[in-house]
Amino acid sequence: MNLDTLNNLTYGMYIITTRENDKNVGCFINTAVQITSKNPIIAVSLNKENYTNQVLKKTKKCALSVLTEKAKQSLISKFGFFTSKEINKFENINFQYIEELPVVLEDTCSYIIGEVIKVIDVETHDIFLIRVLQAEKSINDVPMTYRYYHDNLKGKAPRKAPTYQEEKIEEQANKYQCTICGYIYDDNKEEVKFEDLPDDWTCPMCGVGKDKFRKL
């Protein structure tokens, strides 16, 4: 089986959010599709280990924001590689409460407000069927596809994403990997050796410090 084949499926780039007891919760997803057109229903897939999954099962209401091609890596990393259980992802980003949900407006072109009507257990993930209650376009910008993210921002799927694949590492010498996002610092390709990077150097993908890297 050639798992690379699955990379030929196309995906978008989204942030799904919800709110429970004054706590804003959300994460990055790439798996959201429209399922029906009349009284539209969409489906999103979320890892069971994901805090947003656990909260959404209780709140049953969510907002889905569509990221544009201008979306910053820092925003994608914040929502993709960290958990709302530990950090407030909404700090210093542009969002607005709509129907009591924190809707991310930063680097997004449209949003959907919906209500969970069914949760389907799919081994490591759950599929949430969501009835669309509101759908608005905030700005006229091009939505980002997963392919665009991969090609232009050199993006990687977070470990819990449905499309995540283990990194293939042919030559592991002199390489250091970020344990949060999987980014690899390769001494052979960089001007400065990893060991010589300043102490305040941070991962270009997710922003954590050198101490979160491990030598391969």
Ligand code: FE
């Ligand atoms: Fe990282």
